[in-house]
Amino acid sequence: MRQSSKRLTQKSIRHRLILSMGAGFLAILTVICVGLWGYAQQAANESYDRLLHGAALAILERANLTSGEVRVDIPYSAFEILGLAKQDRVFYRIFTQDNETITASHDLRPAANYKPSERPVYWDDAYSGETVRFMQQARFLTGDARSLWLIVEFGQTCIARHDMVADLFWNGFAVALFITIVGLLFVWIAINRALHPLIDVEQNLRQRDISDFTALPVTPPREVASLILSINGFISRLKNNLDHSQIFIADVTHQIRTALSALQGQLELASKEQDPALQQGRVDKAERQSRKTIHLTNQLLAHAMVIHRADQKIVSDIHLADLIKTVLQSLLREHMKSDIDFSVSIAPEIEDGGPDADLIAGDVISMREALSNVIDNAIEHGPANNKIDISLFAKTGKRLNQLILQVDDAGPGIPEDKRLKVLERFYTTETASEGSGLGLSIVDEVMRSHRARLQLGDSALGGLSVRMIFSRKSGDT
């Protein structure tokens, strides 16, 4: 039930519009019906009240006072007028102001608090088992001996009135219903016309070739213009993305092919070399080339993994101090015999700031990859007796709550104009290096997916300073 109603609301603007318009029309129809009913009743009462009035006047015209006695000669026309309400029964009484009956068909009660006047009075009452409309009309009779008010009272059943009310009401209702249906039909047509651009868009997108990235060929009405613009924007972004992927695949293919053909070349030379000493040198070269290829492949995989994980949006709590320790431990194991001087400094406000002082939200594996790439990069490009300093400190302020992870080295550094370039894939500062050209690009990717900032600068140690700025996750949230 819930699902179906949900589907209905999702289903179409058309249904929603037609439903709300239908409800609106229904409300209007109801109001019209109420008004119509009142009008019909008033019209029927006025029409048939006139019959009563006319008949009473016809009778009173034939009444006179002769020698003190009231004479009333009811004309045939009086009852013929009443007979225009064909199915209705009639009761009457003709009496004087002193309630003395002159003639009557029934002993009708006079109107309450009636003061004889030229104006007719009307009222409804139950009589003889039916609803009866009563009327009284008076006439002042003057005679020689005395003068008096003569009053005619009529009662008429309401069959003709009810018939007329029903007649007027249903005729009016039929017209109102017709207008409603025609109105809804126009609404339907209007909705279809209004929705036409959207249907065009839908058809265009459905029939579109997969490689077609041209903008939608519709001139949208104002209301859906931004939607069409967004779709067109999306199409062009999709095209860019696809283009980038194609370039990336081409780059990767080129890099691996170059590395593998270099390895192939070394191995061929080694196999052709007769001199065992020289052959050993060739084999060593081939081995180096092989390691380089493996490193390149690993980096490519790492890059792909980082991007994939960024898409997956894997988030957990990361203690940066712990992260530094873990990464450094595995690096020290690898570079145990080297002369590189590693140092770690963690600011005292973090050291003593409680368990959550170094907390950020992010993906541990990606972060580990990023940090080790930064340090690897320093080791690779630096001298054998390099100095590498890893520091963690906080920067707090009014609206500022940042954790900064900084890696300084004493290597050659990167000239300022190339600091943006090194973040691109497969860009290295020196051609002969062992670098894959992916290290800092991976770091950049991770920073971006963590909404962190990456800053490259000159280090106090003489080399490059890599600064990663995170927003701290407050412990209690």
Next chain:
Amino acid sequence: MVSAHQKAMIASWRTVASIIAGLLCCILSQAAWAQDRTAIDIWSTTDTAAFESLIHAFEQANPDISVTYHEVTTNELYDHVITARERRDSKIDLVISSAMDLQVKLVNEGLASPFSADKAGSTPLWAQWRNELYGFTYEPIVLVYNKAAFKGYPLPRTHSDLADLLINNLPTFEGKVGTYDAASSGAGYLFFTQDAIQSDKIFRVIEALSRAKMRTYGFTSAILDAVASGNLILGYNVIGTYALELASRDPNVGIFQFEDYTIVMSRTAFIYKYSHKRAEAERFMEYLLSDAGQQKMAQETSLIPIAPEQRRLKLPPNSTNAYLPIKMGIALLTYQDTLKRRYFLDVWNSLFKKPETE
């Protein structure tokens, strides 16, 4: 001269006849159908003789219903029905009368029960009121004359002609013209009041009738007998049905209809509101108005049915086109107003004083 004695004789003879007819009905039904039959009571002003074969045909078609037929005069019928509720009289199911104004008055009192117009066959609209009161005959009001006594006089074509004829031949017609007594006969009152509504000329006619010392009668048969025997030369405003029947039997009796207008009366029936056998009464009503019933009426009774095809066969050959059927409706109440009736009868009595009060 119709004396009070004669009148009483006629009345008592009719009562005896109706009792005998009722008894016969009872005996016949008891003998033929020992099992349960629902008996319905019809109160009517129509001659039992004229209605008998119709009732018989109905009973044959509906073996589960037996009919008890009560024949009374129009005013008796009105009094009987209007007071029935007070008397807690449940032995009334169907009310039939030739006095249309009294029937309308009873229906206006709310004493009728609705009968669907769908079952009313080909009854014209003017002969229906409120889906309660239905006319089932079409009977012109005619002038009856004794052919032998009338010889040598031109037949009057209009009401004015009649007035001229009477005034110009007073010695011949004095005491030789008769009609219903409007004071005691509801049908007679209806015909004269309808005359008054139709035309002002009627006052000349009434004046002429008065000068011709018109005699008044309580029953159609009395007028017809008097005309047949030669006691009367002219019978004015006589129900055509009975007159036609007599004319077909007695070559000495003639009939004519006025060409300026001829009033047409319709016998009307309604189902009594407090009837305990409404379903059976409805079946009789349906039969009365059905094609079968109307055909039976045309073939086997002296009544002229209201269904147009049947009616044409039975109307007198010298029919005029001036038929004016009395329209059923509330207007018929006008002359039932107490004052109006009193004014009319005051004039009537002053003009046609009864012989015994003279």
